[in-house]
Amino acid sequence: MDSRFDKGDVMPVLSLRAHWFGLTSLVRQHIYLATVNPFHENGLSSAENPLANWTSSPRPTPWWHERYHKRLIKQVINLLTSLPCYLYEPFGGARNPVVLVTSGLGYVGSHVCIELLRKGYTILIVDDLTNSFGSVVQDIRLTLEASGLGNLPSRRLIHIPIDYGDPISLDRALVFYSRYLRVTGVIHLAASKSVAESLKNPWKYYENNVIKMERFLRVLGKHGIRNVVFSSSATAYGCLPSEMASKALNEDMVPIIGLDVDIKDTTAGLTPYGISKIFGEAMIKKFVDDHPRRRAVVFRLFNPVGSDPSSYLKENPRDYQWCVGGVMQMIKKAVVDDTVFQVFGGSGDGGDGSCIRDFVHVGDIARGFVMGFEDCLRADETKKRCKVYNLASGKGVSVKQLLKEVENESGAIVKIEDCQKRREGDVPISIGDMEKVRNDLGWRPEARLTDICKHFCRAYGIGKYAGEGSYSRN
Numbered sequence: 001m002d003s004r005f006d007k008g009d010v011m012p013v014l015s016l017r018a019h020w021f022g023l024t025s026l027v028r029q030h031i032y033l034a035t036v037n038p039f040h041e042n043g044l045s046s047a048e049n050p051l052a053n054w055t056s057s058p059r060p061t062p063w064w065h066e067r068y069h070k071r072l073i074k075q076v077i078n079l080l081t082s083l084p085c086y087l088y089e090p091f092g093g094a095r096n097p098v099v100l101v102t103s104g105l106g107y108v109g110s111h112v113c114i115e116l117l118r119k120g121y122t123i124l125i126v127d128d129l130t131n132s133f134g135s136v137v138q139d140i141r142l143t144l145e146a147s148g149l150g151n152l153p154s155r156r157l158i159h160i161p162i163d164y165g166d167p168i169s170l171d172r173a174l175v176f177y178s179r180y181l182r183v184t185g186v187i188h189l190a191a192s193k194s195v196a197e198s199l200k201n202p203w204k205y206y207e208n209n210v211i212k213m214e215r216f217l218r219v220l221g222k223h224g225i226r227n228v229v230f231s232s233s234a235t236a237y238g239c240l241p242s243e244m245a246s247k248a249l250n251e252d253m254v255p256i257i258g259l260d261v262d263i264k265d266t267t268a269g270l271t272p273y274g275i276s277k278i279f280g281e282a283m284i285k286k287f288v289d290d291h292p293r294r295r296a297v298v299f300r301l302f303n304p305v306g307s308d309p310s311s312y313l314k315e316n317p318r319d320y321q322w323c324v325g326g327v328m329q330m331i332k333k334a335v336v337d338d339t340v341f342q343v344f345g346g347s348g349d350g351g352d353g354s355c356i357r358d359f360v361h362v363g364d365i366a367r368g369f370v371m372g373f374e375d376c377l378r379a380d381e382t383k384k385r386c387k388v389y390n391l392a393s394g395k396g397v398s399v400k401q402l403l404k405e406v407e408n409e410s411g412a413i414v415k416i417e418d419c420q421k422r423r424e425g426d427v428p429i430s431i432g433d434m435e436k437v438r439n440d441l442g443w444r445p446e447a448r449l450t451d452i453c454k455h456f457c458r459a460y461g462i463g464k465y466a467g468e469g470s471y472s473r474n
């Protein structure tokens, strides 16, 4: 771990001294006032003093007595509530570098948290549970236990159930925790993510993914947080002209949004969700440009699938109506609820008529996020301060191939209906070029398609894995 982090340990000590100094000066004032104003001792303010009008000598004005007492009480409470932090600090609590993870209880976020905890970070999760459940905190602990890391101390994983775009609550939380933790950076994943929902309700996406992000970045700037990893999406590429679409998408291909682009036009492929991610990337770029010591890594995710091998963590959206549109959720629904899986058309680009996607195990994605975060911390003046990478495998797999693999792995039969037509917002082919991320960060996906399907089937208890995993707990 970087030795620079150790400097953060002086913060709690300085903060404790500040508390102590404030408290002692207030007590001194209290003693002074008690001697200057004799009625103070009897609990009488000057206003209630029957002799106040009889004497010609001016007495200290009473109006600020109340405020002064309130301050004293606040200082005492502050000191008492922060004592546990000072007590555990010598045992290593505040020594771990702290990362703020927005959406840490969501599908990708929870896996990122696991990876961070395994690497020794302390995490502050900001998640308002709009699309996840509070029980994921427990699932993260169980996953760590299952991987042999033992009991996680509660101080290493803190969940703050607030909206990341609520500047007042976020500011308060950061002020409170910065008393004993020094946040070294942010992994920002919180967003609304359904392409279909974004076409129905674009304002929700512009608000949650763009407007709130602007407020969020302002709070980060105010608190001097300089390192940001942002989760973007392959939807930012839109749907490129057919001559380019069959190639793997590289990082320079994001289209420039013209005012004449009709976002309902599925051939343009620019959905409000994709546009919100392009704006998010632009804001991250501006955030970095505004200060010479800020750094950011933007990851464009293609299709994160699978789950942690322990099966405690998996995609479990609260907003089921919209999130069920993801391919894995559709497969799960078809098997568990015994319904028909609708295979939408991809204009035959993949040979079997279904869409082609770049599937990457969510554990690999999480590893990539932590590598990106550590790259931000390695301040290298010769390198670009805002980098954009695809987290992709570079290999296309058709939806029908994926279905076959799930069937082979689980022994379950998935009933399919060939719809032929393309679903609104879908692009026929989406494969990411991974050269840049491999050369710069040394990241490459490790899990094969069979591993992905195995972990997915085990997590949801599909086919031969029925009764295993944690699906039955929800």
Ligand SMILES: NC(=O)c1ccc[n+]([C@@H]2O[C@H](COP(=O)([O-])OP(=O)(O)OC[C@H]3O[C@@H](n4cnc5c(N)ncnc54)[C@H](O)[C@@H]3O)[C@@H](O)[C@H]2O)c1
Pocket (backbone or CB within 6 Å): 102, 103, 104, 105, 106, 107, 108, 109, 126, 127, 128, 129, 130, 131, 132, 133, 162, 163, 164, 165, 188, 189, 190, 191, 192, 193, 208, 212, 231, 232, 233, 234, 301, 302, 303, 304, 317, 326
């Ligand atoms: N899963 C995918 O297929 C995929 C693909 C490409 C990009 N991404 C991006 O990755 C990120 C994470 O995706 P995911 O699949 O884990 O999503 P998810 O829906 O599982 O998790 C999102 C989490 O963010 C929280 N959240 C949403 N709005 C919030 C707000 N305003 N304040 C606080 N918390 C809020 C939700 O409660 C939820 O826990 C998103 O930015 C998404 O756009 C996901």
